[in-house]
Each structure stands twice: as C-alpha cells, then as structure tokens.
C-alpha cells in the first residue's frame with residue numbers, strides 16, 4: 001500500500017503513533033547557553049564537527065577553567081545557523097566520557113580483553129620495531145596496511161596517509177564504502193559531483209527528497225526546505241521506508257526497493273509523450289539525448305513502471321507532470337538508493353530527468369548528491385616522501401608505488417595478498433569490525449596479523465581485536481581545518497582544551513612514530529619529528545584558498561567560518577567536466593568500463609528463495625555509523641537496537657512486538673528486538689547500523705561484500721550493495 005501524508009495523519013491512533021515514532025534531530029538554539037558564553041571567565045573557541053556528516057556544523061565551544069562546558073551551533077554560518085543536532089549537543093558527553101581511551105594500551109593476547117596501560121615510548125618502540133622488522137624480512141614496507149576513512153574528515157587528519165608514506169611504500173585500503181556508485185554515476189553524466197548550495201533549497205518550487213532521510217542525517221538543510229514549503233513549494237519524499245523526513249513531506253511515495261530507476265524512466269516516458277522536455281537546454285548542453293529518448297519510447301511504459309515500482313500509474317503521472325512543470329524543481333538524491341547492484345545506474349536515470357526538464361544549472365534546481373570540492377587546500381600533512389631506497393610495487397618505468405587493496409572487500413582482499421602478505425594493520429578513523437561487511441571474515445583476517453594498531457577514542461569492536469590502541473584527541477583538543485561535502489562553509493578547529501589524559505592527534509602520533517623509527521634506524525621515516533599542531537594547520541592554506549574564502553590569513557577564521565566563493569547553482573556555467581564538455585547522456589567512458597552507455601534500466605537484485613526478506617540497514621538517528629550511539633545520553637534516548645517489521649510479516653512468523661528475532665543468512669546472524677510498524681513493507685525489514693555500548697549487535701554479520709555497479713572511476717573501487725542483503729527470520 002502507498003501511504004500519503006494525508007492518509008498517514010488521518011487517524012487519532014496514527015497521530016499518537018507519529019508523536020512517538022518520528023524524532024527530529026534539530027534542537028532549538030539555547031539562549032541560556034549563549035548568555036553564559038558572555039560570563040566572566042568563560043572563553044569561547046571556534047570548532048567544526050568533523051564526523052562525516054552532511055552538515056559539518058560550525059560550532060562555538062565554551063570553556064571555563066580549562067573545562068569544555070558546552071557546545072553550540074555557530075550563528076556565523078548561515079547553514080548551521082546557531083543550532084546543532086542531538087549528536088552535536090552530546091559532545092561534552094563524548095569528551096568527558098568515562099569510556100574514553102585514556103592512555104596507550106596493549107592487549108595480550110589479542111581479543112582477550114586483557115588490556116594493560118603502556119607508555120607512549122613503549123607503544124612507539126613496539127610499533128617502530130615491528131615496522132622495521134617487517135621491512136627487513138620482506139624487503140619492503142608493503143606488509144603494513146593502512147585502513148583509514150571517515151571518523152574524522154579534518155584536513156590535518158590526512159596526516160595518517162602521511163604517516164604511511166613517510167615509512168615507505170605500504171598497502172592502502174582504497175575506495176569508500178558509502179557513496180561511490182552515486183559519485184561515479186554523476187561523474188559519467190556531469191564529469192564530477194557538484195550540488196547546489198543546500199541553502200538554495202529555499203528557491204525551489206518543487207523538491208523531491210529521493211531516498212534522503214535528512215531529518216536524521218542532514219538536519220540543517222530542513223529549514224531551507226521548510227521555508228520553500230511555506231512559500232508554496234511542494235515536497236515529495238520517495239523512499240521504501242516511511243521515514244521522519246517523509247512524515248514532513250506533502251506526498252510520500254513508498255517505492256519498491258532498488259526500483260528508483262524504473263520510476264524515473266516512467267516519468268521520462270510521460271515527459272517525452274507530453275512534450276514537456278526543455279529542448280533548448282537539452283540541445284545546448286548534452287550529447288546522446290536522442291538515443292536515450294528513443295530507448296525510453298521503445299522500451300518503457302507507464303504500466304511497466306507502475307508494476308516494477310509498486311506505485312500506481314496515476315501517481316507516476318502526477319509526479320512526472322508536477323516535476324516537469326513546477327520550475328525550478330530540485331531533487332536530493334540520498335546515499336541509500338545507490339547501495340544496490342543497479343544503484344549507480346538508477347542515479348544516472350534520475351540525472352537525465354534533471355537534464356530533460358532543464359532543471360540543471362538553475363537556482364532552486366539540481367540533482368543534488370554531494371560535492372567533492374576541496375577548495376584547493378594543500379593536504380600538506382598527507383604527502384611525505386618515501387625514505388631513500390624504498391621498495392614498493394614496481395611499475396614498468398621502474399618507479400615504485402603503494403599497493404592498493406579494496407576497502408570494500410577488505411577481509412578477502414587482504415587475505416589474498418601473498419607477495420608479500422599483509423602482516424600489520426594500522427587503523428585510524430575507522431571501525432571495520434563493526435562497519436564492514438562480513439564481520440566473521442574481518443575478524444579472521446585480523447587474526448592472521450602479527451600486529452594490529454588502532455587509533456581511537458573508545459573501546460569499539462575494532463579496538464577489541466587490536467594489539468595496541470593509541471588514544472585519539474577529539475576536535476576540541478586539536479587544531480584542524482574542515483570543509484563540507486555538502487555546503488560551502490569552511491572553518492577551523494581550535495585547540496579549545498588541552499588533550500585529555502594522554503591522547504594525541506594523528507599528526508602528533510606521526511611525529512612520535514618518526515622519532516622512534518629514526519632512533520632505531522636513522523633515515524627510516526621522513527615525517528618531521530617536531531612541530532606545533534597550529535603550525536600544521538596553517539600549512540594547509542595557500543593564497544588560492546584565502547582568495548576563495550575572502551581572507552588573507554587563516555587566523556581570520558577564528559572570528560567565524562567563511563563561505564567559499566562558489567556558484568550556489570551547480571553547473572550554472574554549463575561547463576560540464578566530461579570528456580565532451582557536455583552532460584553525457586551517452587557516456588563512452590561508461591561503455592568502456594562495461595556499463596550501459598545510456599541510462600537504461602538494469603534489473604534489481606532479487607531475493608533468493610531461502611532468504612526471501614530484504615534486510616535494510618540505513619544510517620541511524622543517534623549516531624554516525626559507529627560514532628555517538630555509545631554515549632550515555634544516546635544510550636538513554638535509544639537504549640537498544642530495534643528491528644522494524646511489518647505486522648503482516650511478523651504475523652507470518654509468529655512474532656509479536658518486543659519479541660527477539662533471529663535474522664540470518666548463510667553468512668551469519670544477529671538477534672534483534674521486534675518493533676511492529678507499517679512504515680516498512682511486508683518484504684523489507686529495517687534495523688539501523690550502529691555500535692551500541694556493551695552489545696553484540698552488529699548488522700554486518702549478515703551483510704555480504706557485494707559490489708555496487710559503480711565506484712571505480714572516481715574512487716578506485718566499486719561501492720557496496722549494502723541494501724541488497726537478503727535474510728530469513730524466526731522468533732528467537
């Protein structure tokens with residue numbers, strides 16, 4: 001059944017259920033806290049939330065007697081606008097959590113829980129000794145593998161890459177788990193990914209939130225969407241799950257999972273048939289449109305689209321007509337829809353909708369996914385020369401390079417390497433034991449290592465499988481500079497408080513390691529051994545960045561974040577970065593990479609007979625991947641994971657509200673408490689991926705490392721089809 005908002009809020013019971021069901025992450029600005037900032041003895045500092053969130057909030061931290069008292073949104077960023085989400089307001093709980101890792105520690109044996117405090121000297125000497133030992137035994141540092149990604153996106157945190165390059169050529173986990181299929185799809189079409197400034201949503205007359213649960217994951221964009229809505233814009237949410245975001249929409253459309261491309265093709269057929277194409281825009285800005293239009297006319301019918309998507313034909317017609325005529329119209333493509341074996345292809349079809357209706361390059365329009373603009377920072381901390389004579393993967397011209405391994409098939413790919421094998425892992429800003437597919441295989445791979453070093457702030461699942469853990473600073477204890485992959489604001493992280501306990505930043509760890517290695521073997525590590533954290537941050541700037549931000553010195557950012565001088569409407573200049581310089585509806589690059597040249601329908605992955613239920617594991621409300629949910633306030637607000645299950649499906653398995661449910665497939669299993677809800681459909685169950693404190697819960701025991709259809713072009717590796725995960729269930 002398709003549920004519209006009107007239908008959903010129609011009954012008293014539903015309204016009551018909604019009050020409990022739908023939470024929004026936005027909290028009101030605290031005037032009390034702002035007034036407190038003016039109190040004598042309270043110092044304020046500038047910070048930016050670095051934890052892989054769309055919003056990358058500018059923050060003001062309030063410090064009294066060296067203690068971080070509270071954190072607020074910075075009103076100088078018109079995007080953050082003085083507010084934070086629940087997670088952001090929890091930062092004092094994170095900084096002062098009794099669960100923080102306080103000192104370097106070693107665990108003997110690995111996985112035993114038998115931890116012992118050690119000094120930084122002992123930790124660094126042990127690690128340096130092992131690196132040099134492996135180098136001697138194997139003739140290179142390739143047996144050392146780095147796995148680093150998104151726990152902290154600060155620019156000096158790329159010092160982790162610098163650490164590795166400074167010891168020689170190493171093995172690097174490359175790729176990105178979350179969003180690469182979508183990046184590639186837009187790279188084929190536009191040449192790269194660029195979204196409209198999210199503050200530009202206010203100018204839209206029609207907004208489709210397509211697979212985006214921004215009320216949980218990008219909450220600061222919502223006020224701009226709501227303002228447009230108040231002005232009369234219509235907001236449509238398309239999602240297999242009736243999310244908090246969908247509950248705010250004027251129209252909610254529940255779509256069969258992984259059929260977004262079929263809906264977009266149905267819309268395209270209607271738009272072509274009713275001559276609603278913006279021919280001037282298409283002819284001036286694209287190549288290959290006629291070929292695709294021909295495909296649509298010959299192969300796509302509205303009846304087929306309705307059948308495939310589960311959406312009534314009249315709703316598809318309404319959506320197509322409204323989207324094509326209510327200009328400007330904006331689409332926000334969420335990350336979930338591309339986590340399928342046809343996910344990138346589905347995004348390409350949606351891109352073509354934007355093109356054919358002339359909604360690209362317009363304020364209030366766009367097919368908005370994200371951007372990869374780095375504003376020209378130096379990324380100085382990440383680039384260090386390999387020591388003289390280092391051996392790596394030798395190319396035909398005699399040059400040496402690092403060795404790559406697929407982050408998205410990490411366990412299997414690491415275990416397959418033999419010449420030389422990987423013998424040591426360095427893990428930072430990642431939690432693969434919790435977040436990567438096939439947890440059993442990940443742990444097996446860890447067990448084959450001679451040394452596992454993890455840098456983190458909490459004893460998470462990956463730390464539990466490590467030999468040495470090094471305590472990481474939070475962004476209030478460090479200097480850094482932060483940009484967003486969604487909005488256009490840039491700000492600095494000031495060291496607002498001294499590093500807690502014995503924690504160090506990634507750059508400080510790199511310097512300590514360099515000292516230890518050079519003491520054992522002079523010249524074995526090129527990373528500087530001295531340096532001030534603020535200096536490291538200053539070295540990331542250059543005149544181009546200053547010009548982009550309208551400043552002459554990074555210290556001006558201490559007065560507040562700056563917005564990059566960048567067009568608010570992506571592709572307004574019509575200069576696409578494809579080989580042809582046009583929007584490529586026909587992409588030769590896609591064809592060369594074994595993909596359809598044009599955005600045609602590719603069948604979705606079907607459930608196998610023995611595992612007939614799709615198990616979706618989207619982003620949670622109270623955390624970002626495995627961060628935040630473990631904190632005390634978050635555990636109080638959301639004490640345990642739940643399995644969202646439709647009452648019809650539950651009844652078929654004799655499952656009642658609150659029952660424990662065994663969710664399993666041939667890879668593994670997880671047991672979760674049932675929550676019966678009509679927000680999902682009878683063939684889909686949902687549990688939000690996260691790391692809960694003191695809990696064995698981990699959805700990835702059941703998730704296979706199935707590649708999405710795209711990702712290699714822009715990120716080196718295909719994404720993961722996280723949502724093409726099929727299971728069976730039974731009452732536990």
Ligand code: SF4
Pocket residue numbers: 049050051053054055056057084085086087088089219220624
């Ligand atoms: S988690 Fe996201 S929304 Fe929340 S404070 Fe951090 S950047 Fe802002």
